[in-house]
Structure formats: C-alpha cells, structure tokens
Amino acid sequence: MxxxxxxxxxxxxxxxxxxxxxxxxxxxxxxxxxxxxxCGKQELPSSLFANxxxxxxxxxxxxxxxxxxxxxxxxxxxxxxxxxxxxxxAGNIELVEGKPVWKHHCELCCGCIHLCPVQAIQAGRSTxxxxxxxxxxxxxxxxxxxxxxxxx
Ligand code: SF4
Ligand code: SF4
Numbered sequence: 001m002x003x004x005x006x007x008x009x010x011x012x013x014x015x016x017x018x019x020x021x022x023x024x025x026x027x028x029x030x031x032x033x034x035x036x037x038x039c040g041k042q043e044l045p046s047s048l049f050a051n052x053x054x055x056x057x058x059x060x061x062x063x064x065x066x067x068x069x070x071x072x073x074x075x076x077x078x079x080x081x082x083x084x085x086x087x088x089x090a091g092n093i094e095l096v097e098g099k100p101v102w103k104h105h106c107e108l109c110c111g112c113i114h115l116c117p118v119q120a121i122q123a124g125r126s127t128x129x130x131x132x133x134x135x136x137x138x139x140x141x142x143x144x145x146x147x148x149x150x151x152x
Contacts, residue, residue, distance in 0.1 A: 008108070008110065088147070
C-alpha cells in the first residue's frame with residue numbers, strides 16, 4: 001500500500017503516517033521483486049471484488065474522463081513555471097500566456113494538481129485545502145524526463 005493520492009476524493013497522508021507507509025512499502029517491494037526474480041512472470045490471482053468494481057465503474061469513468069479537466073482551474077499564484085505542462089503524461093496542458101490550458105484529453109492522474117510548486121491548480125473548491133503528494137524519492141526533474149519518454 002502506498003500513500004493515497006487521489007486528491008479529487010481525499011487528502012494525502014502527511015508526516016509520520018506517510019513515512020511509515022513508504023517504509024512498509026519499500027520492505028514489501030523488496031520481497032515482491034525477490035519473488036519475481038525467483039519465479040519469473042506469473043498470472044495474478046483474479047479478484048472477484050476488483051472485477052466487480054471494474055464492471056460497475058470503469059465504463060462510466062471512461063465515458064467522461066478526458067473531459068473532466070473542465071473542472072480544473074488555475075489561480076493568480078501561478079508563476080508560469082511550466083511544471084504542470086512538463087509532467088502531464090497525456091500532453092494535455094499547454095501554457096497560453098504563461099498559464100495552463102487543459103485540452104480535454106485528460107487521464108485524470110492528478111499529477112498537475114500535485115506537482116504544481118505553488119498549489120495553483122484546483123479541481124473545484126474541494127481540492128483547495130487538500131494535501132498534495134509527491135514521492136520524496138522522486139525529483140520533479142526525474143519525473144519530467146521519464147514522462148517525456150512515455151508520452152504519446
Ligand atoms: S505548475 Fe503551477 S505555477 Fe507552474 S505553470 Fe503550472 S499552474 Fe503555474
Ligand atoms: S497531469 Fe494528469 S490530471 Fe493533469 S491534465 Fe495531465 S492527465 Fe490530466
């Protein structure tokens with residue numbers, strides 16, 4: 001389990017709670033990578049619960065996800081740094097006169113909201129007070145490089 005970061009629904013954990021969760025995740029990842037290197041690729045067991053959630057929710061989510069950036073906005077605190085455009089994995093943000101404009105092929109990853117250094121991006125009122133999250137082991141510079149490699 002990693003620190004939750006779906007800011008559209010809740011705030012990310014902070015402080016000791018976040019550190020503890022990351023430390024446990026690191027231990028589990030070591031065990032998981034050990035198992036994979038010993039056993040090779042294996043099919044994951046099917047989960048009835050996951051299949052049910054997928055069946056009930058995915059088609060609804062997929063039908064509007066690209067347009068959901070219409071609820072995003074940027075405040076006057078934007079410094080025109082360009083981070084949001086650089087980290088968007090879908091290439092969905094263009095800076096126009098120094099401010100982000102969303103192009104409606106969003107994947108709703110919430111990366112732009114989390115990684116804006118001045119928290120200038122909101123998705124309605126509910127995100128205004130919610131905690132942003134970035135894995136402390138990953139720098140914004142590394143993210144930008146990785147995202148550029150994988151971008152469509
Ligand atoms: S990351 Fe934030 S400050 Fe930088 S351009 Fe985007 S909205 Fe503005
Ligand atoms: S970073 Fe994620 S949430 Fe933001 S516009 Fe790109 S795909 Fe959408």
